[in-house]
Amino acid sequence: MIRIGIVGAGAIAAVHIDSFLQFASLCEVVAVCDTFVDKAHSLITDKKVNAQAYADIQTMLDEGNLDAISICLPPNMHATVAIQALSSGKHVIVEKPMASSLQECDQMIAAAKKHNKLLCVVSQNRWKTQLNNTKRIMDEGLLGKVVHASFDSLWWRGSVYYDLWWRGTWEQEAGGVFTSHSVHYLDLMQMLFGMPKKVQAFISNINHTNSECEDIGFAVFTYEDKVINFTSSLVSHGEKQAIVINGEKASISIPFSVSSYNSLPNGFPEQNKELEKQIQKRYEELPALELEGHPAQLLNFLRAIEQKEALALDGNVGRQTIELIHAIYKSAVLQRPVDLPLESTDPFYTKEGLVQKMPRFHTKGKSVDNFSTSKITLGRDFNA
Ligand SMILES: NC(=O)c1ccc[n+]([C@@H]2O[C@H](COP(=O)([O-])OP(=O)(O)OC[C@H]3O[C@@H](n4cnc5c(N)ncnc54)[C@H](O)[C@@H]3O)[C@@H](O)[C@H]2O)c1
Structure with missing residues (x-):
């Protein structure tokens, strides 16, 4: 039985506990830690778990007899606490x-290697x-060579x-909408297409006056053989998130739709209904995942601890998404294209x-310790 400790008893911690509770034959949540220890107590009571509440992370690591921890803390603490836990022998x-x-990512990866423990980064949307x-349709070649994709990572707060x-x-927070929200879609971009060679970016903050960072x-992104445009926004009512992939033979979109054109002798389009039907049929016969989102990723983490599955998303993969974000920031600040990868001598x-x-x-002028509610949404589902 894998003994889990949760660090940070805020909004996302509840999602982690709900997910772990689905795998009661594999793991148990035995510790919850928050500097506001009453939040740890409330979460333990709400979720009906048999866990100990802690106010201090090192005490939890020393006394909790844990195998693994879930870090659900604000971003600037991720590296320190991950290294602290890995050094104490926890996954x-x-x-x-x-x-x-990127420097912190490298230190985390090095600590995982040194202590021979798993380091996994949450990106639950990979399991959709x-x-x-x-991805399967694209990899099977039904779209032809992909030449362009667009990502609408649209959110509202x-x-x-x-x-x-x-x-x-x-x-x-280490950044604005690119860091906290579009991190999800940038991870999907690298999952679908790998890492680009170059990026040119623009950022601004047009409607969130209590934040120093960008809200749009x-x-x-330039690749050897394709270009990708990526929009990141925190001002988009309806959060109509979308990915469009344009191949030489056909285009496919998430939420799902498919289109295909043949060329007329003068280059104008003629609908290729046959290929559209073929792709639609193939798409419909592909099976649905048994689990999606956090439960699916946390199950992979548990099975990897048991050495029954490979870890799907380790520190190296997580690092690549941070590299995309920080290359975007560098390009936006310098107002010029930026080459990837970023070197360790780079100021960014x-x-x-x-x-x-x-x-x-803007100047951050107002600050509260906690909101009256921990209710959050995790972005519009592709199906919505
Ligand atoms: N995967 C997703 O879709 C998703 C969604 C929301 C949040 N997140 C991420 O989860 C992390 C936490 O976000 P949240 O919305 O739950 O934040 P939150 O503020 O609701 O929760 C963080 C908790 O950490 C506690 N904390 C802070 N410092 C601490 C310390 N030194 N020791 C112990 N506890 C401490 C805070 O008191 C708070 O209760 C962030 O990195 C955020 O980006 C991910």
């Missing part, structure tokens, strides 16, 4: 964003039926969202470099 699953800098089946003490500063941004490799270089769009 670690850490919420997104993996860390505040629509995404997996779209009210201004008070940034009143929470750790949000809306480069120091604590645009990036264009460290948190100090990033914090020093990034613009302050």
Whole structure:
């Protein structure tokens, strides 16, 4: 039985506990830690788990007899606590964003290697039926060579969202909408297409005056053989998130739709109904995932601890998404295209470099310790 400790008893911790509870034959949540220890007690009571509440992380690591921890803390603590736990011999699953800098990512990866423990980064949207089946269609070559894709990573948050003490500063949250929200879609981009060679980006903050960081941004990624445009927004009512993949033979979109054109002798389009039907049929015959989202990823983490499955999303994969984000920030600040990968000598490799270089769009003037509700949404589902 894998003994789990949860660090941080805020909004996402509840999702982790609900997920672990689905696998009661594999694991048990035996510890919950929060500096506001009453929050740890409330979560234990609400979720009816037989766990000990702690106010201090090191005490939990020393006394909890744990095998693994879930890090559900604000982003600037991810690296320190992950390294602390790995050094105490615990496997670690850490919420997104993996860390505040590439340097921190590298330190986490090194600690996992040194102590021979698993380091897993949450990116639960990889476990979505629509995404997996779209990838399958693309990999089977039904679209032809992919030449272009577009990502609409569209979200909406009210201004008070940034009143929470750790949000809306480069120091604590490590970024704005690209870091905290589009991290999901940037991870899907690297899952579908790998890493680009170059990025050119723009960021701004147009409607969240209690945040130093961006609430909107645009990036264009260049690959050897394709271009991707990426929109990241926190001002989009309806959160109509979408991915469109354009191949030479056909286009496929999430939420699912398919289109195909043949060329007329003058280059104008003629609908290729036959290929559209073929892709639609193939898509419909592909099976649905048994589990989606956090439960699916946490189950993979548990099975990897048991050495029954490979870990699907380790520190190296998590690091690549941070690299995409920090290359976007570098390009936006320098107002020019930026080559990937970012070298360890780059000022944007460290948190100090990033914090020093990034613009302050607004001054964070208001700060609350906690909101009256922990209710959150995890973004519109592709099906919605
Ligand atoms: N995967 C997703 O879809 C998703 C969704 C929401 C949040 N998140 C991520 O989860 C993380 C936490 O977000 P949240 O919304 O749950 O935040 P939150 O503020 O609701 O919870 C964080 C908790 O950590 C506690 N904490 C802070 N410092 C601590 C310390 N030193 N020791 C112990 N506890 C401490 C706080 O008191 C708070 O209760 C963030 O990295 C966020 O980006 C991921």
